[in-house]
Amino acid sequence: MDINSRPVVVKRMPERLNSRTAREFLRDVRPFLSADRPQLVFDLSIVAQIDASGVEMLLKCMSEAHKRDGDVKLASLSDQAAVVLELTRTERLFEIYETSTEAARSFSGFLPNAMRQQLLHNKRSTHPLAA
Amino acid sequence: MDIRGLLLANSEHEIAGDQAFDVPLATLDVAGKSTLQRMAERLQQYGISQISAVVESTAPSGIRNFGLPSDVACVSAAPERFWKTAESAFNDMAQSGAELVILVRLGAYAEADFEKLVQFHIDRKERVTRMASDEQMLEIFCISASRRNDAASLFRTQLAHCRSECPAFQHDGYLNPLATARDLRQFAIDILTRHAQTCPAGKEIKPGVWTAPGAMIEKGARVLAPAFVGSLARIRSGAVITRCSSVERHAEVDCGTVIENSTVLPFSYVGAGLDLAHSIAGMGRIVNLHRDVTVEIVDPKLVGSMSVASGKRFVTSAAEALTYLPKLAFQGIFAAKKAEKADLHTTLRKTSPALGSAAGFETSACDTEASHKFPNMVVARRYGHQ
Numbered sequence: 001m002d003i004n005s006r007p008v009v010v011k012r013m014p015e016r017l018n019s020r021t022a023r024e025f026l027r028d029v030r031p032f033l034s035a036d037r038p039q040l041v042f043d044l045s046i047v048a049q050i051d052a053s054g055v056e057m058l059l060k061c062m063s064e065a066h067k068r069d070g071d072v073k074l075a076s077l078s079d080q081a082a083v084v085l086e087l088t089r090t091e092r093l094f095e096i097y098e099t100s101t102e103a104a105r106s107f108s109g110f111l112p113n114a115m116r117q118q119l120l121h122n123k124r125s126t127h128p129l130a131a
Numbered sequence: 132m133d134i135r136g137l138l139l140a141n142s143e144h145e146i147a148g149d150q151a152f153d154v155p156l157a158t159l160d161v162a163g164k165s166t167l168q169r170m171a172e173r174l175q176q177y178g179i180s181q182i183s184a185v186v187e188s189t190a191p192s193g194i195r196n197f198g199l200p201s202d203v204a205c206v207s208a209a210p211e212r213f214w215k216t217a218e219s220a221f222n223d224m225a226q227s228g229a230e231l232v233i234l235v236r237l238g239a240y241a242e243a244d245f246e247k248l249v250q251f252h253i254d255r256k257e258r259v260t261r262m263a264s265d266e267q268m269l270e271i272f273c274i275s276a277s278r279r280n281d282a283a284s285l286f287r288t289q290l291a292h293c294r295s296e297c298p299a300f301q302h303d304g305y306l307n308p309l310a311t312a313r314d315l316r317q318f319a320i321d322i323l324t325r326h327a328q329t330c331p332a333g334k335e336i337k338p339g340v341w342t343a344p345g346a347m348i349e350k351g352a353r354v355l356a357p358a359f360v361g362s363l364a365r366i367r368s369g370a371v372i373t374r375c376s377s378v379e380r381h382a383e384v385d386c387g388t389v390i391e392n393s394t395v396l397p398f399s400y401v402g403a404g405l406d407l408a409h410s411i412a413g414m415g416r417i418v419n420l421h422r423d424v425t426v427e428i429v430d431p432k433l434v435g436s437m438s439v440a441s442g443k444r445f446v447t448s449a450a451e452a453l454t455y456l457p458k459l460a461f462q463g464i465f466a467a468k469k470a471e472k473a474d475l476h477t478t479l480r481k482t483s484p485a486l487g488s489a490a491g492f493e494t495s496a497c498d499t500e501a502s503h504k505f506p507n508m509v510v511a512r513r514y515g516h517q
Contacts, residue, residue: 018429051430052402079424083417087433089406 008104010041010075017047017054017081026057033061038070041103045076050084059090071095075103133181134249135229135276136174137220139236140167140197141187141213152396152414155187156309157237158197160379160397162322162359163332163343166240166309171203173329177245179233183224185217218286225276232282236270236290240318242304242328248273251300259285263299264306271302304328312411312418312425319394320375323357331359331377343380352384361397381437382413400435 009032014021032038040061047054062072073095077085085091097103140157152159157166164172171182186197188207199205208216224232231252233245243262252260252273258281262271270290274282284294305327307318321327323339333343339356342348346360351368354360358372361380366372369387378384382395385403395401396413411418412434418425428434 049427049429051428052432053430079419079422080426083410083419083422083424083426084428084433086419087405087407087417089404 006037006039008039008041008107010043010100010104012043012045013047013081015046015048017050017057019051019053022054022057026060029061033064033068033070035070036068038065038068038072039107040065040070040072041075041097041100042072043075043100044078044081047078047081050081052088055084055088055090059093062093071107073097073103073106075100132231133229134179134231134233135224136171136179136182136233136235137217137224138167138170138174138182138184138203139186139213139217139234140184140238141210141236152312152416153189155237156312156315157240158186159315160198160361161315161319161394162330162341162377163361163379164329165198166237166318168198168200169329170235170237170240171199173242174233174235174245175200179245181224181229183220185213185220187213214286214289218283221274221276221282221286222279225279225282229276232274232276234270234272234274234285234290237309238270239306239308239310241269241271241302241306243269243271243302244304248300255298257298258295259293259297260300261293261297262302264302268299269302269306272297273300313420316392316394316411316420319359319377320392323359323375323377333359333361364395367403379413383437398437400431400437402433402435405433 011029014025029040032040065072075097076099077096095106097106140155142155159165167184171184174182182203184199184203184205186205186207187210196205206216206220221232231249241262241264248260248262258275258278260273262269281293281295284292307321308314309318322329322331331341333341336342340354340358342360343362345363347365348354348360349366349368352366352370354366355373357375359377360366361378361382363381364378365383366378367384367386370384371389372378374392376390376393378390378395379397381397382399384390384395384401387404388401389406391408393407393409394411396411399413401407401412409419409421415434415436416425416427417434
């Protein structure tokens with residue numbers, strides 16, 4: 001059973017995230033954000049400098065994704081990015097993962113309860129002894 | 132007996148790669164005074180009135196005070212000229228009649244008993260006596276001023292070796308190595324929790340809360356013990372200063388910011404609605420001690436600097452005062468509607484006002500199942516006794 005066939009877009013953020021680069025980045029990801037239920041992962045591993053407009057852009061992306069029932073997750077935060085996100089109290093708003101792979105995988109990891117029970121039921125009916 | 136003090140402050144002893152700031156740690160304020168000032172005052176307490184200080188500075192050399200008492204002669208020297216300047220300061224003392232020189236390199240801050248050190252030196256008729264704490268040799272010496280060659284050998288090896296044997300005098304009091312930013316933060320904690328003899332430079336307005344003259348704590352701001360607010364520092368409304376935090380002179384903490392177990396360096400600005408924890412902020416950077424990382428902050432809305440020049444600061448605050456009423460009038464005329472007073476639940480759901488148009492972004496973190504069942508329940512952080 002294919003639970004989640006929608007693509008997960010992984011995007012690496014630039015080294016310096018100021019108002020100009022944030023604008024450019026937002027322009028790049030906008031097509032993905034305007035899709036139905038967008039699933040994005042931002043890789044912040046090379047971010048060395050991030051200012052308020054960079055954080056603002058991240059929040060904007062998350063807000064856009066939420067509007068379309070999607071989500072934006074962060075991965076591989078550099079120390080610099082982590083400190084600024086903590087400072088601005090925004091780290092608690094995002095799901096943050098060690099690696100982009102883990103973040104991408106997490107999109108398919110979530111199953112609503114009803115769907116999980118249905119899967120379990122299917123499994124039991126196909127392998128009655130295993131239950 | 133003519134005993135004089137010579138204080139040296141440079142950053143060579145600080146651990147390579149861990150030099151978080153461009154100035155020697157000994158010149159940075161901790162609870163109102165720098166280590167250099169504290170050591171000069173300690174020497175004066177022991178009756179050593181003639182004190183000179185040599186401080187490493189990348190600014191053009193000359194005489195600068197570094198906040199030292201007015202009777203302390205202070206010379207700043209470029210890093211490459213530091214040891215030469217120190218040696219000539221020692222020679223000047225010897226020529227002007229000093230019999231003993233207490234040489235302290237900061238470095239480590241030790242609450243040394245100088246009287247016992249001098250007595251030990253005289254009793255044993257030594258040329259140079261060095262202070263030690265357990266196995267660790269400290270850079271505190273008692274030198275007979277007439278032994279210039281011994282002193283010269285010390286200065287030329289950057290206090291590593293002395294040409295004659297150098298017996299150790301054991302120190303058993305408070306000691307902080309002050310080699311890293313973490314030590315600097317620990318020093319603030321030790322002062323505020325009274326583990327060190329040295330005190331915060333201010334008045335204890337309530338148990339565990341010290342403020343220096345001119346400190347401004349606005350209505351609605353909370354300063355929870357133990358904490359220190361330096362002279363002319365400003366804590367804006369809604370800010371919380373807690374857990375051994377120290378806001379040094381002329382620093383400003385903007386509205387709604389939480390400073391927890393952190394130091395805000397002199398002339399620094401911390402933006403509105405931020406959460407500074409386990410850090411040292413100032414000089415355009417944050418040293419985060421939990422992550423053990425120094426981060427340059429380029430955005431002055433987050434962490435900025437106030438002008439050191441008092442004239443410039445006066446002009447800035449005058450301009451702010453002049454534009455305050457017109458700004459209010461403008462907002463009154465053009466504002467869409469009167470802003471509603473936010474309750475605690477709403478405030479906790481919003482992000483920092485420093486984030487421009489994304490400020491006040493509503494978090495979904497509070498939208499848990501429990502929050503729907505108990506609409507009046509909020510998850511709030513607890514500070515101190517509250």
